[in-house]
Amino acid sequence: MSKAQALNKLLIVVGLLFILLVSMQSHGQILHHKLNVELYPGLKMIKAQDTLTFPKDSPRKISFLLHKDLQVSVTSSDDSLILLHPATQKEPYAEYGLTLGNIDNKVSVQYFGVIFDPVLNDNSNGLIAPEGATLFGSTYWYPFFLGIQKSFEVTVQTPGDWMSLVQGQIASTVVEGSIRTSRFVEIYPQEEIYLVAGPFKSYQVDTPSGKKVQVLLRKDDPALAQNFLTLVPEYIKHFSQIIAPYPYSSFSVVENFWETGYGMPSFTLLGPTVLRLPFILNSSLPHEVLHNWWGNSVxxxxxxxxxxxxxxxxxxxxxxxxxxxxxxxxxxxxxxxxxxxxxxxxxxxxxxxxxxxxxxxxxxxxxxxxxxxxxxxxxxxxxxxxxxxxxxxxxxxxxxxxxxxxxxxxxxxxxxxxxxxxxxxxxxDRKGAPEIELGDVRIMKWHDGSTSTTYVLSQKQADLYDLNIPVIWTLESGAEIRQLARLSDKTQFYSLTSPSRPVKVSVDPDFHLFRRLYTEERPATLSSVLGASEVHYYFDPADASAKQFVDVWSQKTEGSDVLHYSGEPLDVPAKGSMVFVGDQQKFVSFMKSQLAEQNLQITDDTISIEGQKYNLKEVSTVLVARLKNHPQQTVVWVRWSPDNTPAEWASRLTHYGTFGVLVFKGRPVILKSTWPVLQSPLQRSL
Missing domain, CATH: 1.10.390.10 (Neutral Protease Domain 2)
Incomplete structure (x- = not known):
């Protein structure tokens, strides 16, 4: 997720800009910043000089936003500055009115002060601290003019053992005594200016196209860095071939000092845990690289x-x-x-x-x-x-x-x-999704051996869609015939002529269409529990581990929570999902009954899933099932081995929402799957 999203949402709400500024945006004009920035980590302080060059024919009165704890003044002659709106408790910025007096449209301002929004629940608008500096557009660490793009030249002074990064091309970096000075230039229009700095360990490679790829870590880890240095150039090459050349001169993977997962122009800012998750390399990493085309250049x-x-x-x-x-x-x-x-x-x-x-x-x-x-x-x-x-x-x-x-x-x-x-x-422009239905199917055999089949497709929802629906026919010969049925009315009739008799028809079996699923098509997964309107927990309150698990999960689910303690019967609630927490024999018996048609065996010491046997003392398991007599509702049984901390494990489980069968040995997951779907109203044997 881009940090720009949170900033944009905030700016839409406040609507603070002078009306004349609209004319600047409508003509696609660009403001240029020439920033000289000094960071003082021990004091949590920034000192900066910004020379602003406004576009020709800019309005003479204009407003900008700046961090509430920064003191600002105009240093250019004939220009003036007033405080329009002081910061409130809900706003991290103050609003200033700037009057341009010089005909060259250049204005110089200087400002200084503390920027420190403490990290709370892995969220911060930005801060400068001894551990590092992370400054977003939503930090308002530079004069922010709403609705206008900017180019810039930024020079950053930090302690000598620190490195800094701003999107754009690094023009120079020099260490003199205890001070490192780095200069960055960006000539293409940007929506925000980002600045990160800290005592990084740097690793880098140059790609064949001349783009630099670097990894900035907070401690030395060559093996971790090499994983990123190997994959990022491949991702850049892939997206460059199918879209356009990579729009920036470099791409950096930067380790933040709290948990983040942001994509900025030319770099991604990842928290220390996120950075080390094994699936990041093939999920979030290509996603954040691609954001340099979608979101950070368009x-x-x-x-x-x-x-x-x-x-x-x-x-x-x-x-x-x-x-x-x-x-x-x-x-x-x-x-x-x-x-x-x-x-x-x-x-x-x-x-x-x-x-x-x-x-x-x-x-x-x-x-x-x-x-x-x-x-x-x-x-x-x-x-x-x-x-x-x-x-x-x-x-x-x-x-x-x-x-x-x-x-x-x-x-x-x-x-x-x-x-x-x-x-x-x-x-x-519509809510919802279509729900399609396979109606009557009739087969007629002709004297020449060929077969004519007629069938009916319908839409069950009130507002009709114009749909192209894949239909797959399996013939007696083993051959397949694929059709694309266009459905725009409530009900339509279709036909098929085939050289031999169809024995099976499947309507959108590969889910190419965004549509509502039938219950029978839906394997039971953790997301069906996490998204339930009510979540009913069954556990022993005297078991501290079970209580820790429930405490964590009850904060992760969107529905209301209902607690059931040991001794209460396992009655199916009127609505919502059931969560069995811990090792209890009545949980085993209940799950066996619900999964009787699946390949599952449980003894006192082992559990066998699809023929694979596991020792219960060595593994943590998650099993999800649809309730036989209430298929709209689900039940999940979670239990863990001594080498998994219930609270931490519970939090990690929320990342496995698409699975209904999970086996962990220690931290690693060694099986992730769903129970096979045994039938579907959109598939029919003929």
Missing amino acids: YVDYDKGNWCEGLTTYMADYWQQEKAGSERTYRMNTLLNYMDFVAGSPEKDFPLRQFRGRHNSSSQAVGYGKSMMLFHMLEFRFGKEAFHKSLQDFYTRNLFKKASFTDIQNSFESVNNQNLDGFFSQWL
Whole structure:
């Protein structure tokens, strides 16, 4: 997630800019900063001189925002500064009014003060501390003019054993005595200026294209650095080939001193734990590299919807699943998340065009998941080559500009010579998802041996969609015939002529369409528990470990929590999910009954899953099942071995929402899966 999202949301709310500033943005004009910055980590202090060059014909009165604890003054002659709005408790900035007197449109200001927003729950607007400095646009560490892009030259002085990083090309770095001075230049329009600094250990390589890749760690770790130095150039090469050349001179992986996962222009800022998660290399890393095209060089017009996260998810995260041959499962899990976190709670749904940023699982299911499926449906419709050409057109037209879903639509229409108003409107401007139904199927055998089959498809929801639905027929001969059925009415009839008799029909079996899933299609997963309206915990309150687990999970779920203690019967609640915590025989008996049709055996000492046997004393396990007589509800049984701390393990489990079977040996997960789905209303044997 880009830090720009949080800043943009805040700025939309406050709306503090002078009306004349609008004229600067409307003409695409750029403000240039020439910043000289001194950082004093022990004092948590910054001292800076900023020479601002305004565009020609700029308004003479203009306002800017600056961190509330900074003292600012104008040093250029004929220019003046007044305090318009002092900071409030809810705002990290004050607003100043600037009057330009000089005809050359250059203004110099100087400012100094403490910047220290303490890290609370891994959140901070930015700070300078002995451990390091991390300054965002939302820190307001430089004069921030709302709604106007900027270029800059930034010179940063730090202690000699520190390194600093600003997006843009590093022009020079010099160490004299106890002071290091580094200069950065960015000529392309930027939305924010970021500055990070600290006592980093630096590792770097140069790519064949001349781009520098570096890793900045807070302690020496050559093996960890090498993982990133190996993969980042490959990701840059891949995205450069399918979109356009990489837009910056370098890319850096930077270790922050609290847990973050941000993508900035030309670098990603990762927390110390996040940085060392093994899956980061093939999930978050390509995602953050790709953000340099989507979000950090083609900017998001948030007022018109955030297209960036869905497109980045599709071209990075989904691409990694394609490489592993798991793309079908990824699409299914995307639909599962929507069903678990949104479809069951309609009040949480919203049109995709209204997505601004992720703030919980339901907003992620729409803003990332539904959006990702929109781009998949475009590629499925036009093919990979036309899909890439359309995005290349979108990128070229909107480089270093704000863009919207409408701009994406314009490029796809232009490249593919089609009117896509209906397609984009139905997926962007409506809540919900279509629900399709397979109706009557009739087969007629002809004298020449061929077969004619008629079948019916319907939409069950009130508002109709225009859908292209994949239908796969399996014939007696073993051959497959694939159709694409266009469904735009409530109910439509279709036909198939085949050389031999069909023995099976499957409607969208590979989940190419964003749609509601039937319960029978949905494997029971942790997300169905985490997204439940009520979560019923069953545990022994005298067991401190079990109580720790419940305390953590009850903070992670979105529904209300209901506690059931030992001695109470395991009655199925009227609604919501059940969570069994710990090793109790009644939990074992209940799960055996619910999973009787699956390949599961449990003894006093072992558990066997799909033929693989594990020692219960050596592994921690998670099993999720749908309740037999209440298939809309789920039950999960969690138990752990002595080498897993329940509270820490509980927190980690929330990252495994798409799985319903998990086995851990110590920290590592050694099995992650779901129980097989045994039937579907959209598949029929004939």
